[in-house]
Amino acid sequence: MELKVLENKFSVYKLNSLNNLSLDSEFVFLSKTDDELSLVCDENIVIDNHSEKEDGWSCFKIVGVLDFSLIGILSKISTILADHKIGIFVVSTYNTDYILVKTENLDDAIKALEEKKYVITY
Secondary structure (H helix, E strand, C coil): CEEEECCCCEEEEEECCCCCCCCCCCCEEEEECCCCEEEEEECCCCCCCEEEEEEEEEEEEECCCCCCCCCCHHHHHHHHHHHCCCCCEEEECCCCEEEEEEHHHHHHHHHHHHHCCCEEEC
């Protein structure tokens, strides 16, 4: 399986509301539940309407379109990274999944995944 390391560095926000929110960046992941608004976006974007923010995330994109019948892809990746004490933050879209790791853990994550025969591209 191929994982692409995205160039961008990301921030994860806990938003207060959707007011004055610009979604013009190339990568913006927004989730809304009954009790939380979360946003993942490029670190260079300034968001004022938040209560919490976590900077310093790098991202792997699973290359290709993943069929909904595929099972265990994230489980295998998360287990490999957990075995190396690397925490993750995952975002899923209709076509694929994105696995974020803290930037200071990126090199270790790449090494751990390559040891398990994942192909890492940039």
